[in-house]
Amino acid sequence: MRKNLKYNLSWLLLAVAVYLGIFVLKSVGLLSGIVEDTLSLIGINVILAVGLNLIIGFSGQFSLGHAGFMAIGAYATAIFTQIQSTYTGFLLSILIGVGITIVVALVVGIPTLRLKGDYLAIATLGIAEIIRILIVNGKDDLSQGIFATGGAAGVFGIVDYANWEVIYIFMVLTTIIIANFIHSSTGRTVLSIREDEIAAEAMGVNSTKVKVLAFVLGAATASIAGSLHASYIQTIVPGDFGFMKSVDILIIVVFGGIGSLTGSFVAAILLGILNHVLRNVQAISDYRMIVYALALIIIMIFKPGGLLGKKELSMKKLFQRIGKGGKENASVDR
């Protein structure tokens, strides 16, 4: 317990140090608005990617519907903050989004997680599309009922409580929750299902229950990311949460390494920077998506396991390495 405290403390210190770093850079004036914007979007993408990585990388279930759960959170915030546009209202709306998402993920997950591989992928894709179509067909404004999603035009003028600091805090929180879940005993049963479901069941793991648990947890973080996205961008349309968004998140996960939380961080940051550069350099902005697509293909051909594979940055190994003078191959941990 005490040993773990040391590692947890060092993680916390790292998180605070990064926060202070950004804060200082910003107050000195080295961070322009565009860079801050990029940082916030990276933060939201990290939350999404870490959640999806839990589902795909750690429990081994192929979900193509992550954007659907994000949409639930985004619209929960968009609608509820119209009723109560205070800071508490914003936080409450996140909770409401998470609550609805958990219910939906349970209803959807219990039957569909029996499916395997591509069949599960297409079922989750279908669910995300159903959510999106329900939102497109929602009411125009609150006078017509609570499901006021504004239809295809979406909702605009959402209160902007989510600045980069709020996003950063939520990013750290969701990552801590998911990382601790993976390292808990339930987390180990999740990993065992990824490795071999039949063997895990033979050892007494209730595979459906564990898979649903991982799925629900991943979905709940997606909902949080959706709420932050809605409040940060302030305008949401159903088209934001289509199949392409799910693919975007999937790309971050696979690019970083399926089954590596560190990888999801690295990939979200690298792709965020790539997007930033491609969007803001005039000469190549027309070719943004082409460069993005080519980069994706080339990385997959030359590094099909993603940038980090299954490697994680682990404080424990780092300390051991420092302690033993770098003899062991550190920072390699599952």
Add this chain to the structure above:
Amino acid sequence: MENILQQLVNGLSLGSIYALIALGYTMVYGIIKLINFAHGEIYMLGAFIGYVFIQYFHLPFFVALVGAMICCAGIGVLIEFLAYRPLRGSTRIAALITAIGVSFLIQNVMKLRFFAGAEPRAFPQAIEQKMIEVGPIMVSNIQLLILGTTVVLMLGLQIIVMKTKMGKAMRAVSVDADAAMLMGISVNQTISFTFAIGSALAAAGGVMIGLYYNSIDPMMGVTPGLKAFVAAVFGGIGLIPGAALGGFSIGLIETFVSASSIEGLSAYKDAIVYFILIIVLLIKPTGLLGKNTKEKV
């Protein structure tokens, strides 16, 4: 009753396009277990190549159709060679991401002004639309052409797969690639051939949808591509009759939902398609025609 018959015809012509695209999905899946997300883009390229042939070279419709099929067969083989072959040994999810990358690449290259531009274009009316009265219902000659061409292509595909040596090789590779190689089958050639056939079918669908709907654009492949994939899974992915059945079913469901007299239901037509798909998968997890295989430890 007349209305039902009328919608049946509309649904079948839409369904045959889905079936043509789904066949390519299912063949590629059957042979290398890859969801080829770039398949919808091949369909879009087919429509554009047909457009160029008719608009600029003034070729007759069927020559343009065959020309587009041949060009797309080449493109399909090229994509497989450049993007998928290097990934043959790696994980399926890596191959899937590459397929998505290829799909993005084709869409965005076509969106450049040098190629097609993002704006939709009007497809030339190579065949004038005529309405034919068959008993109580109206059928356009284009619908008949779509249905007829689809049936001919499906029969052709069935003959290729079942009667030719290449077809036998395809079936062998899809059952067990390693064993097929030991029997002297060139696996790479067989996979290239599968991509060629699948892409040609998608191109045919693209040219015919251009003629039917009159408008083509670089993003036209996304939704039909997704629907065709749903169709392939619906019928049981990897099975050629399954893709045909799935395509026609999805087309019919969609048409009947959008034509139904219940108010406001048509806005939910895609949701209903996905809902039925999920129900089918829950009852029969390998699709309508799929067989359950026992997992061996």
